[in-house]
Amino acid sequence: MIRMSDESKKHIISKYVIKKQKVSTRPVAERIKDFQEVSLGLNKEQAILEANRCLQCPKPKCIVSCPIGIDIPKFIRCIANENFEDAINKIREKNGLADVTGRVCPQEKLCQAACVLANKDVPITIGALERFAADVSIDKEIKALKSNGKKVAVIGSGPAGLTAAVDLAILGYEVTIYEAFHESGGVLTYGIPAFRLPKEVIGKAMRYVKYLGVKIEKNVIIGKSLTLYDLFELGYDCIFIGSGAGSPKFLHILGENLNGVYSANEFLTRCNLMRAYKFPEHSTPVYVGKQVAVIGGGNVAMDSARTALRLGANDVRIVYRRSEKEMPARIEEVKNTKDEGVKFMTLANPLKILGNNQAHVTGLECIRMELGEPDTSGRRRPVEVKGSNFTINVDMVIVAIGQKPNPIISRTTPELKVDKEGYIIVDDRGRTSFEKVWAAGDIVPGPETVIEAMSGAKNAVKDIHLYMKRREEKELVLNPVLAWKF
Amino acid sequence: MTPIIEKKELSLGIKSLTLLSPLISKKSKPGQFVVLRVSEKGERIPLTIADADSKKGTIKIVFQEVGKTTKELGKLAIGDHILDLVGPLGTPSDINLFGRVIVVAGGVGIAEAYPIAKALKKQGNKVVTILGARNKDLLTMTGEMRHVSDDLFITTDDGSVGRKGLVTDQLKELLEKGMNVDRIITIGPAIMMKAVSDITKRFRISTVASLNPIMIDATGMCGACRVSIGGETKFACVDGPEFDAHKVDFDQLLSRLDMYKNSEKISDHKCRLVND
Numbered sequence: 001m002i003r004m005s006d007e008s009k010k011h012i013i014s015k016y017v018i019k020k021q022k023v024s025t026r027p028v029a030e031r032i033k034d035f036q037e038v039s040l041g042l043n044k045e046q047a048i049l050e051a052n053r054c055l056q057c058p059k060p061k062c063i064v065s066c067p068i069g070i071d072i073p074k075f076i077r078c079i080a081n082e083n084f085e086d087a088i089n090k091i092r093e094k095n096g097l098a099d100v101t102g103r104v105c106p107q108e109k110l111c112q113a114a115c116v117l118a119n120k121d122v123p124i125t126i127g128a129l130e131r132f133a134a135d136v137s138i139d140k141e142i143k144a145l146k147s148n149g150k151k152v153a154v155i156g157s158g159p160a161g162l163t164a165a166v167d168l169a170i171l172g173y174e175v176t177i178y179e180a181f182h183e184s185g186g187v188l189t190y191g192i193p194a195f196r197l198p199k200e201v202i203g204k205a206m207r208y209v210k211y212l213g214v215k216i217e218k219n220v221i222i223g224k225s226l227t228l229y230d231l232f233e234l235g236y237d238c239i240f241i242g243s244g245a246g247s248p249k250f251l252h253i254l255g256e257n258l259n260g261v262y263s264a265n266e267f268l269t270r271c272n273l274m275r276a277y278k279f280p281e282h283s284t285p286v287y288v289g290k291q292v293a294v295i296g297g298g299n300v301a302m303d304s305a306r307t308a309l310r311l312g313a314n315d316v317r318i319v320y321r322r323s324e325k326e327m328p329a330r331i332e333e334v335k336n337t338k339d340e341g342v343k344f345m346t347l348a349n350p351l352k353i354l355g356n357n358q359a360h361v362t363g364l365e366c367i368r369m370e371l372g373e374p375d376t377s378g379r380r381r382p383v384e385v386k387g388s389n390f391t392i393n394v395d396m397v398i399v400a401i402g403q404k405p406n407p408i409i410s411r412t413t414p415e416l417k418v419d420k421e422g423y424i425i426v427d428d429r430g431r432t433s434f435e436k437v438w439a440a441g442d443i444v445p446g447p448e449t450v451i452e453a454m455s456g457a458k459n460a461v462k463d464i465h466l467y468m469k470r471r472e473e474k475e476l477v478l479n480p481v482l483a484w485k486f
Numbered sequence: 487m488t489p490i491i492e493k494k495e496l497s498l499g500i501k502s503l504t505l506l507s508p509l510i511s512k513k514s515k516p517g518q519f520v521v522l523r524v525s526e527k528g529e530r531i532p533l534t535i536a537d538a539d540s541k542k543g544t545i546k547i548v549f550q551e552v553g554k555t556t557k558e559l560g561k562l563a564i565g566d567h568i569l570d571l572v573g574p575l576g577t578p579s580d581i582n583l584f585g586r587v588i589v590v591a592g593g594v595g596i597a598e599a600y601p602i603a604k605a606l607k608k609q610g611n612k613v614v615t616i617l618g619a620r621n622k623d624l625l626t627m628t629g630e631m632r633h634v635s636d637d638l639f640i641t642t643d644d645g646s647v648g649r650k651g652l653v654t655d656q657l658k659e660l661l662e663k664g665m666n667v668d669r670i671i672t673i674g675p676a677i678m679m680k681a682v683s684d685i686t687k688r689f690r691i692s693t694v695a696s697l698n699p700i701m702i703d704a705t706g707m708c709g710a711c712r713v714s715i716g717g718e719t720k721f722a723c724v725d726g727p728e729f730d731a732h733k734v735d736f737d738q739l740l741s742r743l744d745m746y747k748n749s750e751k752i753s754d755h756k757c758r759l760v761n762d
């Protein structure tokens with residue numbers, strides 16, 4: 001038996017005495033009127049207390065459950081010791097987007113679910129601590145990194161592209177990101193609304209990327225403005241594709257092209273990227289109905305519903321064909337959405353969108369569903385209850401049932417193998433079928449989260465680095481003169 | 487930032503700008519377009535590439551000042567810059583040897599049709615062009631169009647130049663006279679394209695319309711531009727903008743184009759209050 005000193009016993013006891021620190025949110029009545037962040041995060045005192053609660057487990061399960069393996073106890077210890085600068089530096093060894101992941105990672109299913117204290121229902125709020133470390137970090141230029149003379153092109157500036165760029169830059173590669181839009185950030189910019197992920201946060205993350213020497217070329221669509229072949233001709237040694245799954249899925253039901261029916265992508269892009277909520281100061285308009293139905297049960301549906309509410313809708317309803325338990329949205333966001341007054345109509349499937357003679361939506365015909373046998377995803381498959389059709393009055397419908405990959409790149413790159421839905425096929429190293437081209441994030445099959453996109457990108461960068469080193473060695477062998485020079 | 491190196495006023499409210507963009511000019515093909523944003527708070531709008539010179543690295547856009555963004559664009563001068571410019575977008579026109587092709591274009595659609603007519607002519611087609619506008623002052627690029635056409639007809643609503651009437655009157659006359667036509671291309675206001683399509687359907691002549699729905703990203707990401715083609719939903723920005731006119735649901739296109747009419751009035755009005 002191991003004897004514990006009184007000192008360490010006291011330490012452990014005191015850890016159990018500190019209460020779990022609650023992350024507070026802004027009052028509902030106030031927050032539904034604006035686009036400022038809902039979650040207030042932890043303040044300094046809270047963060048230090050929470051950090052002190054961490055048991056600093058010798059075999060921390062939290063680390064293995066973080067897809068990018070952040071050294072969680074170490075950075076938490078830095079916060080406990082009030083070395084905030086060290087905390088963010090520790091995190092940045094693995095994660096250049098702590099400002100983002102601390103806010104939008106499904107922590108309750110990942111690091112926090114694995115925390116030993118989760119057994120007692122008081123897991124460390126790791127995400128909130130990560131966010132705290134990022135928020136208090138000072139935004140400053142860092143020393144220029146030494147180039148290794150190799151060039152990599154990164155397509156897309158979402159979490160996958162940014163992570164690949166950061167990791168490659170740290171390894172010494174000269175990185176240029178090509179982004180189709182006029183702003184970088186991918187879904188972080190055009191999808192996730194400011195009340196969950198403030199624009200300043202993305203700006204700060206983006207400055208960090210630029211400090212590392214990464215160049216960003218906006219308004220360039222790979223596959224249109226430049227092809228992959230052009231990129232190789234421009235002298236890039238490798239290409240990383242992180243172009244996301246940006247193409248909206250529709251229901252393919254009658255009435256879907258009526259006015260007042262939006263894809264979540266369009267609605268959120270108008271609001272977030274084009275700032276339609278500041279119309280007419282910003283020129284892009286958006287229509288918002290009084291009675292809104294949002295179809296879907298993921299984060300995208302929640303974000304659309306809450307955005308509509310903030311833009312003046314009286315009555316917003318989530319229409320979802322399974323039950324609440326199956327909803328893929330983050331638990332915290334489901335709660336926030338409900339608190340804000342969005343109604344949930346579960347086990348209902350839309351059949352038809354009704355319109356008036358001005359071709360504007362007026363109603364949604366649905367059918368009741370019940371849960372049958374589990375499907376391939378393990379979730380119980382919803383089946384229609386015959387004859388249970390009903391209609392609700394709505395003047396706006398937002399379709400948020402998922403995205404699929406945009407085919408622009410694959411259509412112009414025959415070498416790039418894609419599956420039948422258009423996802424780029426990669427091996428476990430992130431390699432595509434096209435030599436010297438890697439891909440990760442939402443453009444490859446798999447779960448669609450920020451952290452998975454980042455983890456895939458990190459994996460690909462490791463292999464890019466290995467590949468480049470091998471190629472160099474081969475060149476040395478094949479070219480003795482060069483070898484001699486070395 | 488894209489510099490403006492030439493500016494012209496082609497006719498009443500229709501202007502052209504030549505922009506220096508080597509990347510886009512090199513890739514551009516007839517029928518393709520760009521999306522641009524004039525200023526930090528501006529909207530993204532699609533405009534057809536009316537001409538491209540890959541040697542000089544330039545492209546030309548021709549636009550009609552109809553609302554806030556096109557008016558802002560019209561105020562820019564040589565040496566000014568366009569904040570964001572992206573392209574070339576959309577699927578290029580099908581340029582083949584068809585035989586005899588009639589190009590029916592109206593309003594600012596004339597400028598949009600020019601690169602297509604030019605390419606068709608170069609391919610060896612007989613090109614017959616019918617141009618229409620409300621009046622003489624609104625007619626553009628007739629000289630350039632004449633240059634690439636074997637035959638050219640002009641119609642104006644008020645008869646101030648050419649034949650008094652609509653492009654469809656001229657078209658109907660040619661077809662009724664029994665002109666042998668292999669393909670028809672129509673570009674212009676949706677209502678005009680609908681009328682053209684209705685006529686050519688009767689004569690069973692394969693017809694292509696270049697659709698102009700409201701767009702945002704123009705890369706297939708939002709679905710704002712969706713159109714019904716033979717009952718199937720397509721995204722005009724990536725699957726088009728050209729489609730088989732006989733399969734297009736023009737009524738839906740027309741109603742979707744009106745979606746933001748009221749907002750646009752507010753936006754344009756506010757913009758004038760600020761600027762004047």
Ligand SMILES: Cc1cc2nc3c(=O)[nH]c(=O)nc-3n(C[C@H](O)[C@H](O)[C@H](O)COP(=O)(O)OP(=O)(O)OC[C@H]3O[C@@H](n4cnc5c(N)ncnc54)[C@H](O)[C@@H]3O)c2cc1C
Pocket residue numbers: 104105106155156157158159160161178179180181184185186187188191192193220221222223242243244245246268299300303330406408409440441442443447448449450451453
């Ligand atoms: C509304 C919404 C809410 C979400 N909420 C959460 C959440 O709370 N938590 C979570 O973990 N995940 C969430 N997600 C999912 C998450 O955002 C994505 O999984 C993640 O952004 C994928 O990253 P990515 O880099 O692969 O792609 P994206 O973020 O989609 O970025 C791709 C980028 O590539 C650019 N691009 C595409 N094609 C080209 C081209 N041909 N040339 C140049 N550039 C191109 C795009 O413009 C874009 O900027 C949400 C998604 C949405 C839409």
Ligand SMILES: Cc1cc2nc3c(=O)[nH]c(=O)nc-3n(C[C@H](O)[C@H](O)[C@H](O)COP(=O)(O)OP(=O)(O)OC[C@H]3O[C@@H](n4cnc5c(N)ncnc54)[C@H](O)[C@@H]3O)c2cc1C
Pocket residue numbers: 519529531532533534535548549550551552553554555556557594597598697698699700701727743744746747750751754
């Ligand atoms: C593929 C494509 C190519 C185009 N090429 C050209 C071109 O070469 N030259 C040109 O002048 N215009 C072209 N257009 C139309 C052009 O995009 C619109 O005129 C422009 O968006 C209007 O913007 P605005 O802010 O000035 O006017 P807004 O204030 O947005 O609109 C003013 C009026 O124009 C109507 N309108 C809005 N969008 C469109 C549209 N897409 N098509 C037709 N009417 C519209 C509105 O209903 C309103 O009545 C093209 C459109 C598409 C989709």
Ligand code: SF4
Pocket residue numbers: 065066067068069070072095101102105106107110111112126127130451
């Ligand atoms: S990145 Fe996500 S999973 Fe990893 S520690 Fe941070 S919040 Fe947890």
Ligand code: SF4
Pocket residue numbers: 053054055056057060061062063072073114115116117124126
């Ligand atoms: S499992 Fe929980 S308590 Fe243990 S080190 Fe990780 S965060 Fe701390």
Ligand code: FES
Pocket residue numbers: 700701702703704705706707708709710711712721722723724
């Ligand atoms: S304009 Fe967005 S999909 Fe076509």
